[in-house]
Amino acid sequence: MLDIRNMLKKYGSFIYTGDKIADLEMMEMEIRELYQSQLLEPKDYQMALLILMQEMKKYN
Numbered sequence: 780m781l782d783i784r785n786m787l788k789k790y791g792s793f794i795y796t797g798d799k800i801a802d803l804e805m806m807e808m809e810i811r812e813l814y815q816s817q818l819l820e821p822k823d824y825q826m827a828l829l830i831l832m833q834e835m836k837k838y839n
Contacts, residue, residue, distance in 0.1 A: 780834060783810070783827050790818065800838050806830050 787794060787809055794805045807828065814824040 780830065783830060786819075786823070786827065796815070801837075803831055803835050 783806060784794070787806060790809075790813060792809045794802050794809065795801055796805070810819070810824060810827045810831070813819045814821075819827075
């Protein structure tokens with residue numbers, strides 16, 4: 780998770796709402812937007828989504 784936060788910070792995105800689920804959902808949207816803008820490599824995109832999905836499962 781720290782790697783994902785750091786990757787998002789690199790692109791100027793700081794996500795903290797105080798709600799863990801909302802944070803994860805916002806991170807997912809940001810990751811998707813970065814990938815669609817071709818700023819992320821497919822490998823990094825897939826790994827980030829995998830990690831986010833695993834984190835989301837912990838809270839469902």
